[in-house]
Amino acid sequence: MADGDAEARIDRALVARARVGDDPRAFEQLLRRHQGMVRAQLRRLLRGDIAAADDLAQETFLLAWRKLDQFRGEARFSTWLYRIAYACFLQARRKRSWADDDDGDEAAEHVPAAMPAVDLQMDVERAMQRLSAAEQTVLLHCVQLGLSHDETSYVLAMPLGTVKSHATRGKAKLNAMLAAWHPRAGEEKTP
Amino acid sequence: MNPHDDDPIDALLRAQFDGPVPDDGFSKRVMQALPPRRRRVDWPVRAGIAAAVLTCWASLQSAPVLHEGWSAWASGRLTASAMALLLAIAGMSLLALWWSVAEGGEA
Numbered sequence: 001m002a003d004g005d006a007e008a009r010i011d012r013a014l015v016a017r018a019r020v021g022d023d024p025r026a027f028e029q030l031l032r033r034h035q036g037m038v039r040a041q042l043r044r045l046l047r048g049d050i051a052a053a054d055d056l057a058q059e060t061f062l063l064a065w066r067k068l069d070q071f072r073g074e075a076r077f078s079t080w081l082y083r084i085a086y087a088c089f090l091q092a093r094r095k096r097s098w099a100d101d102d103d104g105d106e107a108a109e110h111v112p113a114a115m116p117a118v119d120l121q122m123d124v125e126r127a128m129q130r131l132s133a134a135e136q137t138v139l140l141h142c143v144q145l146g147l148s149h150d151e152t153s154y155v156l157a158m159p160l161g162t163v164k165s166h167a168t169r170g171k172a173k174l175n176a177m178l179a180a181w182h183p184r185a186g187e188e189k190t191p
Numbered sequence: 192m193n194p195h196d197d198d199p200i201d202a203l204l205r206a207q208f209d210g211p212v213p214d215d216g217f218s219k220r221v222m223q224a225l226p227p228r229r230r231r232v233d234w235p236v237r238a239g240i241a242a243a244v245l246t247c248w249a250s251l252q253s254a255p256v257l258h259e260g261w262s263a264w265a266s267g268r269l270t271a272s273a274m275a276l277l278l279a280i281a282g283m284s285l286l287a288l289w290w291s292v293a294e295g296g297e298a
Binding site for chain 2: 022024027028031032035036037039040043044054057058061062065066068120121124125128139143144171174175178
């Protein structure tokens with residue numbers, strides 16, 4: 001947590017330098033510090049479409065540069081960037097037509113109890129794809145990107161209660177689907 | 192952090208996540224595409240402040256309370272108008288202080 005606070009302080013100092021001193025090198029440091037996770041977030045949201053994710057990541061940072069005056073420090077800089085990236089993703093999705101498989105709710109209910117255990121990674125990936133889009137998005141931000149529920153709620157512009165219920169439901173479904181890999185966890189988590 | 196740090200599902204999901212993407216020239220490309228930042232235009236604020244000060248001065252110039260307060264204050268008498276003048280100055284100073292602290296904190 002202390003590391004996170006120190007990182008946040010460094011970000012705030014760099015933002016102040018970029019904003020007040022109009023210093024592009026400070027912004028470049030911010031870019032280098034955060035590009036990896038923003039691009040990872042967008043790659044996940046775009047289901048591995050690397051080129052489109054990088055285009056959106058570039059758009060995200062250009063927007064951040066233009067809107068730097070609007071960053072008031074209420075959230076961490078990284079969280080603010082995730083929010084811009086998610087907004088860019090939503091806007092792009094409205095314009096283009098990426099597959100938005102939102103049929104996971106029903107699919108998850110009828111998953112076979114024991115999946116063919118070819119590879120755990122692949123099974124986790126497949127299980128994730130069976131979740132609803134909202135559950136996938138919430139779990140991506142809450143678990144994989146390491147944001148708190150509050151931060152996820154801020155990034156996705158979603159009520160906190162909805163974030164929590166998507167996270168709980170998504171995990172319960174994953175637990176059921178991946179019970180073959182850890183039977184004890186599957187038994188414990190059954191609601 | 193979330194209260195599920197030791198959750199096996201969390202561990203599986205984290206293990207499945209590839210983590211940060213290596214830069215591979217991305218930052219350089221973005222920096223080259225960066226437009227010059229529009230400098231904040233501050234003349235409207237300055238003009239507004241000047242207009243407000245002039246309007247205040249013009250409207251208070253004919254007010255007797257200001258003259259009375261000023262002359263009482265200058266002669267060391269604590270009359271009602273001098274108190275009103277002092278309170279107004281103190282209030283404006285406090286507002287200016289609060290604004291400076293708030294702006295400084297955000298920067």
